[in-house]
Amino acid sequence: MIERVLPAGVEAAEHAGPPVPAPLHPSEEAAVVDAMPARRAEYAAVRECARTALRRLGLADAAVPAGPDRAPVWPPGIVGSMTHVDGYRAAAVGRADTWAGIGIDAEVRAPLPPEVASLVMSDDERSALARTDPALCLDRVLFSAKESVYKVWYPVTRSWLGFEDVDVRLGDGTFTARIGRTGLRTDVLHGRWAVGDGLVVTAIALARA
The missing domain is CATH 3.90.470 (Ribosomal Protein L22; Chain A)
Incomplete structure (x- = not known):
């Protein structure tokens, strides 16, 4: 559904339903080390969407940790955005030399x-x-x-x-x-x-x- 509202050149991935278990990179763990299981599962699931979208840009197995302000830290040269609501999560990414920002x-x-x-x-x-x-x-x-x-x-x-x-x-x-x-x-x-x-x-x- 998210692809319906994005232009060509922006890669996206989404998932509906309960969050599917997904591994976290060590740099991503810090943001949810004390989180409740439901919060941790959602955090991991939306980052799996981000990794899927990043692979479509040619970045394999990239980490997307949370910064001190809790905003996602994208790999160098990438801009992106993530969202999640009960039963749905999505991520969209693009190259920073093409896009100034994605929301x-x-x-x-x-x-x-x-x-x-x-x-x-x-x-x-x-x-x-x-x-x-x-x-x-x-x-x-x-x-x-x-x-x-x-x-x-x-x-x-x-x-x-x-x-x-x-x-x-x-x-x-x-x-x-x-x-x-x-x-x-x-x-x-x-x-x-x-x-x-x-x-x-x-x-x-x-x-x-």
Whole structure:
């Protein structure tokens, strides 16, 4: 499903269902050494997706440890993103000489709780969704889009970006995100979204200038 929202040149891998047991590299172990078994299993499963995607770029058996900020540390010359939600996990990677950043996100296809929606969406964003089909759960799509924006933003800037700093407008399977802070070479990002199999997925691949 994640490949539906990614452009050519970005490699991805995904897995649905319970996490399949997967080995960890020694450098990856530190992040989950004291974790509960369920957390460890999910961490390992999403990294197995990352390794599968990296092999498609020609990198065999690469490690993807977590940094001090818990963000994934990709091999030199690679940019990427990982996501996981109950019953689903995915990773997407590309070469850094082609892509400045990649952000993906998956969410359960369900309306946002009102208290979350009030934090995530501005009045203008809420108004833009007011007459859309509730079955599409576009408030959840908008939330996911902002998560994908952050996954592009943070590895470049190493700074916080709040929901209120990003204005997202949804199109037919696409979205435009305007960022109210400086840090990237652009303040407008374009992405894609899809719904299906009980999930919402979004992605942004920012091309290298």
